[in-house]
Amino acid sequence: MKNLLLFLLLAFSIVLIKCKNSQPQIQEELSVGIDPDSGLQIDPNLMLVKGQCTACHSAKLITQNRFTREGWKDKIVWMQKTQNxxxxxxxxxxxxxxxxxxxxxxxxxxxxxxxxxVEWYDLNER
Ligand code: HEC
Known part of the structure; x- marks a missing residue:
């Protein structure tokens, strides 16, 4: 009986330890890659982009927008024409x-x- 209890205790501890170690480190993966200073993605070209694109306004104008390559080119041309x-x-x-x-x-x-x-509900339910 005593041996059985000891065995159970041991088995339980092993399960606990395994659970603890298998916690995925999601937080770390998500936060890696963002430059804390500007909010821009970290990349070999980050410094170049910061130098060219954050002199007049916050990098938020970049991070809050989504454009295609052509769309970004158009924005640059627009800024060149109207914003010096x-x-x-x-x-x-x-x-x-x-x-x-x-x-x-x-x-x-x-x-x-x-x-x-989400608690979906049936549209026909009355
Ligand atoms: C010479 C100053 C200057 C530089 C450098 C500059 N911008 Fe701008 N940009 C502006 C001004 C001024 C606005 C208008 C801000 C506003 O509307 O409040 C603007 C607006 C924007 C907008 C918003 C456009 C819209 O349609 O609302 C985006 C996106 C943008 N800039 C991206 C960039 C990027 C990418 C770069 C780097 C290539 C860059 N900017 C560099 C002056 C600049």
């Missing part, structure tokens, strides 16, 4: 690469997360 944005010159392709990669309409981050725990 300079010619990005040789940096333009890299800036567009970056914007397209993280802030295009297809990017997963722009989609609403799936609804969970």
């Amino acid at each position: 944005l300079w010619d990005l010159g040789e940096f333009e392709p890299a800036v567009l690469d970056y914007l397209e990669k993280y802030y295009s309409p297809e990017e997963r981050a722009s989609r609403r997360a799936n609804l969970e725990n």
